[in-house]
Amino acid sequence: MNRIIGVLAAFVALLACVSSPAAAQEKNITVFAAASVKNALDELDTAYTKKTGVNVTASYAASSALAKQIEQGAPADVFISADSDWMDYAAAKNSINGRSRVNLLGNSMVLIAPTDSKIDHVNIGAGFDLAKLAGDGRIATGDVKAVPVGKYAKAALEKLGSWQAAERKFAMAENVRAALTLVARGEAALGIVYATDARVEPGVKVVGTFPADSHPSIIYPAAATTTAKPGTSAYLAFLRSTAAKNIFEKYGFKFLVSPST
Incomplete structure (x- = not known):
């Protein structure tokens, strides 16, 4: 009997080892975002983690650099660009999920x-x-x-x-x-x-x-990448929420979508 219990315990432990990396991955979202959104997005990501338990790792740089990094296989789940041109570039390279794309913010x-x-x-x-x-x-x-x-x-x-x-x-x-x-x-x-x-x-x-x-209208599109984790859709929904609107507007951005909740 003790031997059976020991085998079962070992099997459970093995399952935990196999499943834990995937589970941990689902608890993380990686965002590649234009440098200009850093302060607002840092605050927003903190609020999202507090609400959901999902950790958000953000990488900030010029939209041009980020679009090319995603094209080359960088592990991003979300891309937020400071103009439509680089989001269009990512779309042309099949780097983003076009159906998830939204014109999120405006600026001056x-x-x-x-x-x-x-x-x-x-x-x-x-x-x-x-x-x-x-x-x-x-x-x-x-x-x-x-x-x-x-x-x-x-x-x-x-x-x-x-x-x-x-x-x-x-x-x-x-x-x-x-x-x-x-x-x-x-x-x-x-x-x-x-x-x-x-x-x-x-x-x-x-x-x-x-x-x-x-000058052309300053628009920040956001989209999920084609390699995005399943949980990314919930993060994108949060970007369109009233809570996100309040944070972005506090930092001076124009919120271009009707807030979802």
Whole structure:
């Protein structure tokens, strides 16, 4: 009898060893998200873990870098991009589940300077002379060829007739938070970032806001990847919830969907 009990105990232990990695995996969600959502998403993920017991690991970088990492097989369950172009890229590479895609957030773009800068309020409009405003200093933003904020910035400056003169003064950063840091440290005289970034960095001040019609609408799509774990749908539902809306709006984002609950 004792031998039978021992065999059964060993069998149960073996099952536990086999099933525990899968069970642990189901309790984790990995999110690849645009650098600009870090503060809001960190708070949101903490709230989600408290509510569900599911741990969320977030990796932040430029949307361009994240889209390519997912394409190359990085183990992400969710992708949140700072523009539609890189989400479209991920869709074209079959990296995301198109049916799960939603335009989640909106933002605006601002001109910033270090808090101790003599530059104050600037009217940004047609003929805006950004090059003259920067003087001998540099202008920080994301890489205009790939990083969403840089692409938005270049589009706006081209429309306003300011790009050609200012182009040589730009310091291209790997993502918007890196550009924000350059300005906060005084390593750049000016920067072009999202309004939400300026809001969380005490080392900078907003000196101007780009007209919404000077650049494509700033939209953050979110989607599950094609390799997402089953529990990912519940996380995406939480992103669309009233609780998420309150958190995102606290950080200055526009919530573009009708909250689910």
